[in-house]
Amino acid sequence: MTVTIIPVETPSLGDRSYLVHDGRVAFVVDAQRDIDRILAVAERAGVSITHVLETHIHNDYVTGGHALARRTGAQYLVNADDEVSFERTPVSDGDVVEVSPGLHLRVLATPGHTFTHLSYVLQGDSPAVFSGGSLLFGATGRPDLLGATSTHELARHQYRSVRRLADHLPDDARLLPTHGFGGFCATTATGAEITASTIGRERQVNPVLSQDEEDYVADVLAGLDAYPAYYAHMASLNAAGPDEPDLSPPAQADAAELRRRLEAGEWLVDLRHRTVFAAGHVPGTYNVALDVRFASYLGWLLPWGTPVTLLGDSEAQVAEAQREMVRIGIDRPAAGTSGRPEWWTEGPLATTPRASFADLERVRHHRPVVVLDVRRDREWDQAHVDGAVHVPLHALLARRDDIPAGEVWVHCASGYRASVAASILAAHGRRTVLIDDSFQRSARTCGLPLAGRDAAA
The missing domain is CATH 3.40.250.10 (Rhodanese-like domain)
Incomplete structure (x- = not known):
């Protein structure tokens, strides 16, 4: 029997869902909210979805698992220890789930990303593990999304959970995480460019499988950076059992x-x-x-x-x-x-001047301007324009008053975040110039004075 594993990518959130089938029936792991994509995959494969699995109560998106299970009549597998307000099929460490005669899953408790995180091991001749936010490609899921009071404890759980996965699985077992593809749920940025991995590969490249526990925990805690504010609302929405979204066009506005x-x-x-x-x-x-x-x-x-x-x-x-x-x-x-x-609009359009880092180098010799860096803390610490004001984009609305008076030249790493910031400041009455340029390529070569840990690199 052939088992087919189809990833359903959501690059904007750095996530994957999976539909796995034997040619007749299928299960889905960590479904995204817009379930029409998964239903279309199942229809093209000619299979029926009978089981929908959650590795954890997600903090970075609203799940589609509840709606998908209701739409298809599938069993909805959620950790028995999760406090939820909907009917589910409760599963716990050690359970074996028979999706079909050829599709068997073993449930493993892998706390760390959350306290009740589960992984699902696909058994058979071609083993695989759906590791959710536990073991990722070259990294692990971050342990701080439930708050500072539990971060240290969850980091230790994460270390031991990943070691448990590695102990239970052969080197050729495919690793199939649902987080860590460029989003904010990983402890490092590693993994966004990697398309596939195995337990054996992770033994060679993943720090969690080469470090001792104390070094791993210290490195993870030191490397944690800010994550999106909306995460605070996701777990409660997911525990309530979100409905299928309404994607009909919005009302038109003149x-x-x-x-x-x-x-x-x-x-x-x-x-x-x-x-x-x-x-x-x-x-x-x-x-x-x-x-x-x-x-x-x-x-x-x-x-x-x-x-x-x-x-x-x-x-x-x-x-x-x-x-x-x-x-x-x-x-x-x-x-x-x-x-x-x-x-x-009923009036004239507004415009935003655009400039390069070379333009900034020239203008600063002739008149004073405010240079605003809206990159995150880790980027600023590595290198920044000497004398710049640092307000990360996610803090800008709360810290607008921290920006000195005058014309504001806004930059980030490439221009995307700077445009967001410049538009916000302009909407609040500030004169802004968008530096639409690469910091790495241009700011380091145009003569601007730089400071920071790697400024001379």
Whole structure:
């Protein structure tokens, strides 16, 4: 019998779901909220979904597992120790789940990412482990998402859980995590570029399998950085059993309604690329471009519950942004519109000057400007423009008053986050210039004075 494992990628969150089938029936691991993608995969394969599995109560997205199980009539497997408000098939360490005569799963408790985290071992001639947020490609799931008081304890659990997985599995067992593909749930950025791994490979490259426990814990705790603010809302939503999302188009808004929404303090989010936004946009709108990090940064910055109206080049762009939003629990845009920015306002468009780091080097000799670095702490510590002001993007709304008076030249690593920040500052009355340039390539070579740990590199 052939077992087929189909990953369903969600690169914007750095996650994967899996549909696994034997040609007749299938199980799904860690389904994302927009379950229509998984249903389409099952339909193309000609299989019925009979089991839906959760490795843990997720902190980085709203699960589609509950809705998928209800839609298909599948058993919904969730740790017996998780406190949830819906009916589920409770599973615990050591249980064996028979999906079909050829699909058997063994349940292993692997706490660390959460206290009740589970992994599922696919038994047979081609073993594999669905490790969720436990053992990742070259890393482990971060242990701090439940709060500072449990971080140290969970880091030790994570170390022992991964060692347990390695002890229970042969070197050729496929490793199939659902986190760690460029998102914020891993302890390091390693893994975003790796497409496959095995237990044997991880024995060679993963620090958790070569370090002793004390060194691992110390390194993990020292390496933890900020994570998106919306994570605080995900676990409670998932424990309640989220319904299937409504992806029907939002109500259309004309220029007058958009103005009213802006005046009411709602967020109007322009999804267009930063160069197009800079050339002309509705004053007061925020540029969170529909890029690979759209959902993470929108959810990080948006005060929870604030109505969001989407402005895009096309209806398809608005629909894609809406799909990204439901994955993190922003269920319905307040409104949406598409087309040309001239259609979205009753007055003139605003523009944002764009510049390079070389332009900054030239201008600083002639007049004073404020240089604002909106990268995260770890990036700033490595190298930064000497004399710059550092306010990470995720802290900008709360710390706007920390930015000195004057024209603000905003930069990040490449321009995406800087455009978000420049649009926010401009909406609050500041004169901004977007440095739309590569820090690594240009700031180090154009003569700007740098400081930081690796400034001379």
